[in-house]
Amino acid sequence: MEELTLTILMPCLNEAETLAFCVTQAMTALSDSGVSGEVLVADNGSTDGSQAIALGLGARVVDVPIRGYGAALMAGIEAARGKYVMMADADASYHFDHLPRFLPKLEAGDDLVMGNRFSGTIEAGAMPALHRYLGNPVLSFVGRLFFGIPVRDFHCGLRAFRRDAMLGLGLRTIGMEFASEMIVKASLAKMRISEVPTTLSPDGRSRAPHLKTWRDGWRHLRFLLLYSPRWLFFNPGVAIFFLGALVSIWLLPHAQRVGRWTLDVDTLTYSLGAVMVGAHISVFAVSAKVFGTLEGFLPEDPKFERLFKFITLEVGLIFGALLVLAGFGILGYAVHLWRLAGFGDLSATRMLRLTLPSATCFMLGVEAIFGSFFLSLLGLKRR
Missing domain, CATH: 3.90.550.10 (Spore Coat Polysaccharide Biosynthesis Protein SpsA; Chain A)
Incomplete structure (x- = not known):
């Protein structure tokens, strides 16, 4: 024809x-x-x-x-x-x-x-x-x-x-x-x-x-x-993570005053929650990018491929393990302070400044470990 x-x-x-x-x-x-x-x-x-x-x-x-x-x-x-x-x-x-x-x-x-x-x-x-x-x-x-x-x-x-x-x-x-x-x-x-x-x-x-x-x-x-994991997941996830991290670092030593408002461990709870949410969304971003590329929805990205040469399953597992260990370290210090007080009552505000970061490290570590396995599973076909 x-x-x-x-x-x-x-x-x-x-x-x-x-x-x-x-x-x-x-x-x-x-x-x-x-x-x-x-x-x-x-x-x-x-x-x-x-x-x-x-x-x-x-x-x-x-x-x-x-x-x-x-x-x-x-x-x-x-x-x-x-x-x-x-x-x-x-x-x-x-x-x-x-x-x-x-x-x-x-x-x-x-x-x-x-x-x-x-x-x-x-x-x-x-x-x-x-x-x-x-x-x-x-x-x-x-x-x-x-x-x-x-x-x-x-x-x-x-x-x-x-x-x-x-x-x-x-x-x-x-x-x-x-x-x-x-x-x-x-x-x-x-x-x-x-x-x-x-x-x-x-x-x-x-x-x-x-x-x-x-x-x-x-x-x-x-x-x-x-069709844009970067704007749907990654940019919001990174922004939320770093905003939460900055506020958390600011509040960890002691309460902070902003005008007539006092920000203390309640605000710290939410800022550390933002760190968790941001990290979770960022894992979604990488997962969506890998899945979209494998399924042909998204084109191959050379920069992304080069990143995977350095951020491997083993690197993710080590990073996650370090976070879990950091959580145990902070928890150990909190238990030490409790022991010095004869395992009696302690200042709730003071202890929350330790237990909240400890729990956050545990959760981020688990996220990193299992997220690394999941990304590795997605990447089997790619590799």
């Missing part, structure tokens, strides 16, 4: 009101640009005759039994005959005649070219204020912060890419978060990503859109968090 230059792909679920307009516009864009291509509709189970409309206008239709925006697009990408794929919703909100803005970027070597509605035009009534001023900017900022992706409009539905490069990413999500997965995985794979300005017009349908603001916004954010 001869490969075409471009496939214009539209996911479709009951889009009879606007599909004819979109297919006609896409066909005209291919013709006016002199590009050898096709219009492909990935139908997600329409019951309003969308399939017949698309076929009647010369488009190709692929049936996708698995429901979901991502499922429809992934099936369409797999069925596409073009070297490049340009995708957009079939709701008349995107302009397929912007094809000349995307194709030169792909031919120049870019792997993924995103439309940017904020640097282009957002027509009146095209985007709800909540999406325009909160949802999209916040999620786009999180994506740039977590992954360093040079994209300012993470959720623009008009984008173009190299088909073979996209198939090589192993995209998995079937819902609206597919839009984020595509960008994140392309970035992690070191693909060339760029943006071009585009226009968003009001949805041409009379019914409500498939997008659900809070549900799908959360699914996008959840995906970004799960």
